[in-house]
Amino acid sequence: MIAFWVLAPIMVIAALGILFVRKAVHAALLLAVVMMSLAVLYLALEAPFLFAVQIIVYTGAILMLFLFVLMLVGVDASDSVVETIKGQRVIAIVLGLIFGATLVLGLGQLTLGTAVGLEKANEGGNIERLADLLFGRYVFAFETTSALLITAAVGAMVLAHRERIEPRETQAEIAARRMREYAETGAHPGPLPAPGVFARHNAVDTPALLPDGSPAEASISRVFAARGTVRSAPADVKAIQAMVTGVSTSSTDGETAEAEEDQQ
Amino acid sequence: MSVTPYIVLSAILFTIGCVGVLTRRNAIVVFMCVELMLNASNLALVAFAHQNGNLDGQIAAFFVMVVAAAEVVVGLAIIMTIFRTRRSASVDDASLLKY
Numbered sequence: 001m002i003a004f005w006v007l008a009p010i011m012v013i014a015a016l017g018i019l020f021v022r023k024a025v026h027a028a029l030l031l032a033v034v035m036m037s038l039a040v041l042y043l044a045l046e047a048p049f050l051f052a053v054q055i056i057v058y059t060g061a062i063l064m065l066f067l068f069v070l071m072l073v074g075v076d077a078s079d080s081v082v083e084t085i086k087g088q089r090v091i092a093i094v095l096g097l098i099f100g101a102t103l104v105l106g107l108g109q110l111t112l113g114t115a116v117g118l119e120k121a122n123e124g125g126n127i128e129r130l131a132d133l134l135f136g137r138y139v140f141a142f143e144t145t146s147a148l149l150i151t152a153a154v155g156a157m158v159l160a161h162r163e164r165i166e167p168r169e170t171q172a173e174i175a176a177r178r179m180r181e182y183a184e185t186g187a188h189p190g191p192l193p194a195p196g197v198f199a200r201h202n203a204v205d206t207p208a209l210l211p212d213g214s215p216a217e218a219s220i221s222r223v224f225a226a227r228g229t230v231r232s233a234p235a236d237v238k239a240i241q242a243m244v245t246g247v248s249t250s251s252t253d254g255e256t257a258e259a260e261e262d263q264q
Numbered sequence: 265m266s267v268t269p270y271i272v273l274s275a276i277l278f279t280i281g282c283v284g285v286l287t288r289r290n291a292i293v294v295f296m297c298v299e300l301m302l303n304a305s306n307l308a309l310v311a312f313a314h315q316n317g318n319l320d321g322q323i324a325a326f327f328v329m330v331v332a333a334a335e336v337v338v339g340l341a342i343i344m345t346i347f348r349t350r351r352s353a354s355v356d357d358a359s360l361l362k363y
Contacts, residue, residue, distance in 0.1 A: 001269075008269070011273065018280070018297065018300065019280060024292050034277070041307060045313070047310050047325075049322070049326075054329070061333065065337070066336075069343065073292065073343065088287075092283055092287050095286075096279055096286065100275065100280075104272050112315055115267050115314050115315045115317075116314075116316055117265075118314055121318050129319055130322060138327075145331075148331065149334055151334075152334035152338050159342055
């Protein structure tokens with residue numbers, strides 16, 4: 001029971017966190033906390049096979065799949081606060097509280113008596129007894145599961161596969177298109193500027209600086225702009241200038257000397 | 265040892281998952297909340313298996329895990345497809361069938 005009283009508050013806090021965090025990646029990590037704690041609770045409930053399956057299938061496979069899709073989709077991953085249905089959020093929370101209170105109060109009044117425990121049922125090993133049941137009484141359900149998994153795999157392949165409707169653009173065609181665009185609209189035909197040129201850092205999220213000191217928008221990936229994690233180059237410049245003007249008062253400061261170097 | 269605390273914890277987690285499905289907008293987070301509800305029901309199944317001293321509850325939890333895995337694979341593929349065409353993973357944006 002010690003494991004339960006240690007893990008239960010962690011699980012409830014992590015689950016509540018899923019409701020309130022803004023970024024989907026954080027929600028996925030909190031879900032991982034809940035699932036790992038659940039695995040330990042399975043061990044406490046004498047289910048060592050489900051303990052391993054929970055870690056391998058849920059934390060290993062399903063959560064990795066979630067994180068993988070978040071990497072592909074997560075550019076606009078933050079939730080919008082605007083409600084489509086007016087008052088839906090408040091109603092949902094109130095109904096959820098009522099539902100939860102009903103469940104907890106009702107279940108709290110149950111008198112189940114002392115648990116029988118699985119010492120007898122697990123005799124000769126939990127996995128062996130589970131296998132007896134799985135390939136005995138539940139063999140038909142088990143066979144149906146294989147059909148379900150095959151269908152899911154085929155469905156995922158069909159849904160995620162993109163059919164190429166037009167032929168791939170060759171290098172010569174790309175060059176011709178760029179020169180045509182240059183002739184028509186004046187768009188620069190060469191490659192995009194690299195990030196960090198003349199800026200304080202050469203990190204990919206720092207836009208290159210134009211001769212007048214303004215950031216070059218084309219030099220960073222649009223993903224950073226969508227996530228709002230672009231480092232503002234003019235702000236950096238201002239910070240450096242502030243530090244440099246402070247040099248006259250405290251010239252022995254190592255950091256200002258470093259900033260001076262950076263500016264040079 | 266009584267399993268009532270486990271059942272109550274399972275009910276709390278299920279409720280949190282339920283509220284999450286109703287309030288969150290991001291389709292992926294909605295999916296995570298569905299997973300949370302499935303996990304909560306699994307905990308109840310395993311706890312009842314412990315209470316009654318037979319393994320049928322653990323078998324049921326095992327099947328729930330299999331179905332959850334299949335559901336996640338297909339669901340995330342659908343989210344990917346919707347995101348590819350609409351550039352958004354919000355559950356409110358995909359509403360064309362309404363009209």
